Amino acid sequence: MLGVWLYFSLCSITFAQDSFQIEGSVVNANTLHPLEGANIIGKGLFSISSATGTFTINNVVEGTYSLTISHIGYSSETVTITVGPKMDTLKVHLKESVIELEDVEVNGKTHKREAQELATVSHTVSKDFLDKNRENSLMQTLKNIPGVSTINIGSGQSKPVIRGLGFNRVVVVQNSIKHEAQQWGNDHGLEIDQYEVETVKIIKGPASLQYGSDAIAGVVDIQAPKLPGQNSLKGEVNLLGETNNDLLGVSAGIQGRKNKWFYRGRLTYRDYGDYKVPTDRINYENYIFELHDNNLRNTAGKEADVSLGIGFISGNLKSETNFSNVNAKNGFFANAHGLEVRSSSIDYDSSNRDIDLPYHKVNHFKITNNTSAGIGNHTLQLDLGYQNNHREELSEPVPHGYMPIPPDSKERIFDKNTYTLNIKDSFSPNQRHDITAGVNLEYQDNNIGGWGFLIPSYNRFTVGAFTNDQFEIHPDLHLLAGLRYDYGVLDSKSHYDWYPSTVNNSDGSTSYVYLQRAKNKTLDFGNFSASLGISYIHQNTTYKINLGKSFKMPLANELASDGVNYHMYRYERGNLDLDPESSYQLDLEVDHSSDSFSFGVSPFVNLFENFIYLNPTSNYYETLQIYEYTQSKVFRAGGEIRASTTVLKNLQLDASAEYVYSRQTSGPKKGFTLPFSPPLSGLFSASYQLKDFLFLEKPQIRADYRVTAAQNEIVPPEEVTEAYQVLNMSFTAQMNLIKSTKPIEVRAKLNNVLNTHFYDHTSFYRLIDVPEPGRNLSISLTIPF
Amino acid sequence: MGFSTKYFYILVLGLVLASCSTDDNAAKDEQKPTIDINYDEGFPQACSQLVRGETYSFKAMVSDNAELASYSLDIHHNFDHHTHDDQDGECSLDPKKTATNPWIFIENYSIEDGLTTYELSISLTIPNDIDTGDYHCSFSVIDKTGWQSRTSVDIKIIE
Structure with a gap:
């Protein structure tokens, strides 16, 4: 050796x-x-x-x-x-x-080496990457990673999408606790303060084995921040300004540690106006909306976040408790409430900063405790979490169908309490085995309000037990095998309309009925997950192959929706007979890195036995098209490829491409793709390290050129999206004005340099023909102390 | 290990090729149906005035590349000016007012199998006791695949 x-x-x-x-x-x-x-x-x-x-x-x-x-x-x-x-x-x-x-070789591994030995295909994102790529939301920042995309709702909100799948098929984990909000919703964005995040692990594949139901397409695992050094105290202030939506943001964080006790805290506030698009009119179906000053009216928003953590570390015991609260309010494009065209007497153009109806507001409160203790060759980990997600969608009260004018603007209210308990034991009976076993429990209490019914109130309890073994066949060859069983119970509550509807009876008479939208119903589900993979390391190259089976319990909206989704202007109907989704995926990865060159390729093949799909039918309910949850077989394949090289001493070139092919192979949309399929896309980056000049140190310029092909693979009600190229430029440097302090990090970023008019196929506003934001200059300063 | 490495490469290459190969685009219906009232018999035309108690035949032409499935008609008041039509030209609206007994007409119809063009015709008598004023008349059509098209017209109902 x-x-x-x-x-x-x-x-x-x-x-x-x-x-x-x-x-x-x-x-x-x-x-x-x-x-x-x-x-x-x-x-x-x-x-x-x-x-x-x-x-x-x-x-x-x-x-x-x-x-x-x-x-x-x-x-x-x-x-x-x-x-x-x-x-x-x-x-x-x-x-x-x-x-x-x-004898102790097994213990002397780096996290990097551990990740290489693990057969799971994952990608770890460092704070450095986050700082350099910082965009308006965490997910937009992560978009530069091949295989990761987003569904954006305006400029401030976005949802994670991994290899074309999102919503509840991607799990977001923070401090080992699954983030639970209204992920199923079209207009919901992830409620996490991105400044709080230091390291993110992204799993691009089925990961139910570790993460339970819903981790069928991937995981965004936001890891606990690093432990502050002993007897240290440090902090930073981040300032951000943007021209496109007149954003002003400030975030201040502090962390410190005496000997055994440590703490951290952060405050973030952001306020932004309507964002600008490179067009002065939007043409949706036959409607034409003139835009004032290129502003996409009423897309302003604001966000205030606070987090506080306190922890204790001594010997083999470590415990940390975190409190966080994210509060946001975002306007929705005023001319169309979702897909429905609206006119209003509200003077939206009087200010680009006011948030008028329709808008949503959300508050996400979270407490987590993570405790780990080493006992002999066992490491026990206990994670406890409580989350409250309160989300309101407000719009001008408008009568619809048999519904008279609602009394107020509270269209939909969702209030969700989630309690989580994870227990995990990792132990090594000998140097060749690393065995992990654990139990995850989660209880959700979901309540609804407002005049627009979409999903019923429900409670959900899930419990899962898993075990996996990482077996070292040879120091460079590792086998990972795991098995999991989950059981879940969903208990939905009955719901009646607050207004009577006209019903024509078969005998010719007419009655006026308060229609029942949801029934009291208890459903239970069970499912196995499994994973088997090997990792082989040969010099600078890692090879991985992994086969996994994952699952997702049907969600309350998939089972029990029965109402008008005003946002999407359609009637959504659930199906109580849905089975849990199960998916089989084969992942491969080859990763080579040497001094001046690195290369990676990660193809996958994926089969869904029963993908739950919201199918647009050819029938109406009270003149609205019925969309019905159905299940179909789905075949998907694709992958990512990336290469980077240091051509000259100061010039680094990176290139990456991502592609997903999706086909429904059974069901009413056989032959069609899945909704929101991301098109083939490539990203070419060049960064050049300049010499220090004036007061600037380590100045670097970078150009990111994204080339995206047309998306001709569509499914109703989508439209074909044209190809586009967009150029972003950035400049970063450190400013050392006062020699005795840490340098200030400076970043100037010019997005969409050429003010290109283009559509993002996976944007929520794509459906109403709204182009992506125009040119944006953002300046950010990070001042450490 | 060199031998298995070689196999690994071949497998990777095979999968990349397999995942990039295009297969079926066989006769997938990717076209929306169309709906039109802008022809001589189309009714109502934008800004039409309809008289209470009279009977009218609402007509629109629908067509699809593959097969039509169903259509609907929705007539509701626009006393609050909550929306406007998608026709050329703007109609003058009465001042905003509160509805007391507005006319609501909501009905869905299916189209017999196999048709690619169809003239929908709905005969309606406007009730005598409903509120007069600005109304909104929305037609919609869906094809067999689930593509939908809509059009709407501003109308006025008078005494």
Whole structure:
């Protein structure tokens, strides 16, 4: 076995007149992958390298220090550095002592190495990526990852889509607790403050095994932020301004740790006006909407978020409790309430910042506790969560059909309480097996209000138990196998219209009836999930193959909808006989990375036995087209490909492409694709590192050129979307105005440089022919302290 | 391991090719039906005035590339000016008012199998006791596949 060389670089910057900061990074020499969890210990100094291999030691007094860098599985090395105003960069090579450490080799793995050994195809996003790609919402920021797209509702809201599937088929997890809101809704956006997020793991495939029902297409796993260093206190203020929607945003975060106790907190506020589109009129069906000043009327919004966390760490015990509250209010495009054309006496054009009807507001409150304890060779993890999601859709009261003018503007109110408990035990009976077993419990209490009925109130209880084993066949060959069983009960409540409808009886008489929309009904579901995969690492290349079966319990809207969806101007009808969706997916991945070149390809093939699909029928209910939940077989295939290279010393080129092919192979829409299918799309990026100039350090310019093919694969009521190319440019640098403080991060980003008029096939507003936002200049500053 | 690596590459390549190959586009209906009232017999025309107690024949021409399935007619008041039609030209609207006994006509009809063009014709007598004023008349048609087209006309009902 070859010795592993570690590339260890230390770079440091001055921190204060007599107090300095040591910064460094730990990298594996062979793979150039960062090494996490290395201990850096000196007299009075301590740090642990992060997932990106970096570490910092704050408040170091001038002098000469001896630092010992150790990592289980690698031999320790001692280096001597001189801390002062002009610190040299140190490069130290560490050699592994194979013979001595063979017994603990399994424990000495980096997260990167662990991810390589895991057969699951996942992608980890660092804070650096998030900062560089920051857009208006978390999901829009993640859109640059091949295979990830979004369904946007205006400029401030978006939902995750992975390989063309979204809504309840993608699970969002934060601090190990599944985020539960109104994901099924067309106009719902993810309620998470993106500034709170440091690391995101994206799984592009079925992951029910670990995440339970709904993780049928993928997972966006927002991981707990890194532990602050001992006796540290740091914070940052982020300022953001945008020209397209006149956005002003501020977010301030702080985190600190004494010895065993740590805490963090963040406040975020954003306020934006209507966004501008590169057109002055919108032509939807035969209607023409003239836009004032290119403003998409009434798409302004605001958001205020707060989060607070407190934790304790001692020996093998770690516990952290987080509180967060996200509150947002967004207007909907005024000329069409969803698909329905509306005129109004509201003077929408008097200001581009006011939020008039129709709009929605949402408040998401969350408490989570994550506790882990190491007992012998077992690691126990306990996650507890409580969430309240309160969402209101408000619109001008308008009579419809037999419904008279409603008394107020509260069209739909959803209030949801979710209680979560996860228990997990990971243990290694011997060095070749890593076994995990656990139980997930979740209880939801969903209530409704407002005059527009769409789904009934319901309670849902789910319980799942799983076990999986990561087996090391050979140090470079790992097998992962797992099995899970879930059971769920859904209890829906009856609902009657608040107004009578005219019913023509068969005997010729007419009666006026308060129609029943939902019945008291209890339904239960059970399902197996399983996964089997191997990972093989050969030098700088990782090969993975994974076969998984995942499932999704039918949702309340799929089972029990029976009403007019005014937003979509259609009548939606559920089906109580739906089976749980089950999906089989074969994933492959080849990932190669070397010094100056990296390449990855990740194709997949996916079969749904019974995809739940909202089928537009050829029948009416009171003159509205009936859309009925049905199940069909679906075949999907596709994948992502990416390559990046450092051509010149300062020039990096990246290219990626994503494609999904979907076909319904049975049912009323046999031969058709699925709704919101993302078209073939490629992203080409070039970034160039400039020399430091003036007060700017590490200045970098980047161009992102997205080329998207036409989407001709459509299903009613969609329209074909033309191909487009759009160019984004950005400039980032660090500003070191006062030498004694940390540098200020500056970013200027120009989106849609050429003000291109284009449609995004997966945008909510695409259905009413609204183009994507026009040119936008955003300036952001991150001021650390 | 070199041998299995080779197989792996072949498998990957095969899957990429398989996933990119285009197969069926066989006779998939991707066209919406059309609906038209802008012909001589089409009724009502934009801004028409209809008299209470009279009987009218509501007519529109619908067509589809494949097969028509059903149509509907929805007549409701527009006393609150909540919407406007999609026809050329703007009709003058009466001042806003509160509805007391507005006319509501909601009906769905199916079209016999196999037709690609059809003239819908609905004979209606406007009740004598309903509120006069601005009304909105919406036609809709759906084809067998589930594509829908709509059109709407502003009309006025007078004494």
